[in-house]
Amino acid sequence: MIRDTSRQDTKIEAAPLWKNPKAIKSTLALGFAVAFLTWGINAWHSTGSVDHTLSLSRINIAQVERGNLVRDLVVQGKVIAANSPTLFSPAQGIVKFSVKAGDSVKAAQRLASVDSPELSSQLAQEKGQLNQLSVQLQRQKIQAKRQQMENQQKADLAEVNLIAAKRELKRSELSMEKQIISLLDFERSKDDMSRAKLEYRQAVQNAELEKESLTFETQTLELQLSQQQLQVEELERRVRELDILSPVDGTIGSLAVTQRSAVAANTPLITVVDLTSFELEAAVPENYADDLGLNMAVAINLGGSELPGEITAISPEVINNQVIARVRFTEAQPQNLRQNLRLTARVLLENRNNVLLVKRGSFLDQSGGRHVFRLNDEQQAERVAIQVGALGLRQVEIVSGLQEGDQIIISAAEELESAQLVALKK
Structure with missing residues (x-):
């Protein structure tokens, strides 16, 4: 009879876990693994979104502040004579x-x-014509006097005939009353009287009309003479010139x-x-042409000092992508100026008060002024969209996207072209 194997097995009592060396090692290994994994995850969360790391020595940082912006433009020009006829x-x-x-x-x-010779000959001809008209005018005046005397003589003779006819009519009336003359002779005396009145009246009217006609002809010659005199004076002026x-x-x-x-x-x-009056002929880039205006203030740099001036003329044409502007000195002209002297001038385009400003930098060229990298409290720089306004020689106006006191990176770097968040290190 085969017995069971119960007698062959030996029961072993299980030892406590804290007394098992292998279990202790496994537990410690698992704990270290979990701790390391947690630290790695936290480190990944804290640095995993950073695109690049930049050294502070490679960048320039500027702070946004509020102030007045003078929008100006530096141009090159040369001194020219303001008056050169x-x-x-x-x-x-x-x-x-x-x-x-x-x-x-x-x-x-x-x-x-x-x-x-042509002008001299023309002047001589016009002078001859003037002398001829002068002689004609004098002849006309003499003729007018003679004609007026003849007309006056006719009027006087008609008046004498009228007086004689009146006397004859009066005699005929007396004779008719005494029946000395016939009725036919009396009627003839009355007709002679009427004829004498008519002749006298016509003689006076003809004398007046002839006088007006002679006066008109004289005035016509005087006008011709005056016109000819003007032509001679004009030619004399041209000859003097x-x-x-x-x-x-x-x-x-x-x-x-x-x-x-x-x-x-x-x-x-x-x-x-004229070497006593000079102006500055400045070449302005074409993209600033719309900003220029007459009487705009200009600071002219001469020997380290700035002289005030203003724009007096702007060329309407563009040559070599430049517009020519004339600038005159508003104060006393310097004594050491000479023609074709090269000078630098600063055109004051605009003055804006109480605006957000930041120092001008190469970030404008890299980003086109659309965004910048603003520093945060964690030694990082994050991309921020902005809008720039007026561009000054040393400062830039910030319209939106930044606040007073913000610090931004104003220099350009290859790491900033496509990054969103950049870590900074010393």
Whole structure:
């Protein structure tokens, strides 16, 4: 008979867990693993969203503050003569210069003369016509006096005939009352009286009408003479202008033609430069052309000092992506100015008070002024969308996105191009 195996097994009592070395090791290993995993997860949460790490020595940081922004523009320019008139030939002829380029001249000094035979001949003809009209006017006045005397004589004779007819009629009336003359003779006396009245009245009227006609003809000749006199005076003025005089004190800039050249009317001959009055000709970039305006203030840098000026003219055309503006000195002109001297000027475009400002930096070029990296309390810089306003020479206006006291990165770095959050380290 086969017995069971109950007698072959030996019952072993289970030992407590704290007395088991293997269990203790396993528990400790599991605890360390959980702790390390928790630390890794926390570390990942704290640094996992940081895109890059930048050293503070590689960046420039500026603080947003409130103040006044002067929007200006620095331009380069050259000093030019404000007054440099060009003189032209008044008529066709041969020009003869009395000066050379570079000579100093005074106002009203003769610079050149133009010999114009055509203009001189025309003046002589017009003067002859003027003398002829003057003689005709004198002849007309004499003729008018003679004609008026003849008309007055006719009127006087008609008046004498009228008086005689009145006397004859009165005699006929007396004779008719005494029956000395016939009725036919009396009627004839009355007819003679009526004829004499009519002739006298017509003679007086003809004399007055003839007088008006002679006066009108005399006035017509006087008007023709006056008109001819104006033409002669105009030609005399043009002949006087054949002597070209300097309009200002200055220097001869250039001669447009050579000596004894044949020139047409209105041909440029000579340029006079007034060295007592200068202006600055500044080249302004095209994108600032809309911001320019007349009488806009300009600070001109001369030898380290700033001189006040203002814009007096703006060119309507764009040349080489630039607009030319004329700037004059508003105060006493410096004595050490010379033509073609290169100067720097600062155009004061705009002045804005009590706005948010930040120092200008290369972040404008990198981000286009659409966003910046603002520093937080955890040694990090986060991307923030902003809107910039006026751009000054040293500062930029912040319209939105930042507050007073914020610190931002104003320098450019490759790590900032696509990052959202950047860690900073010393």
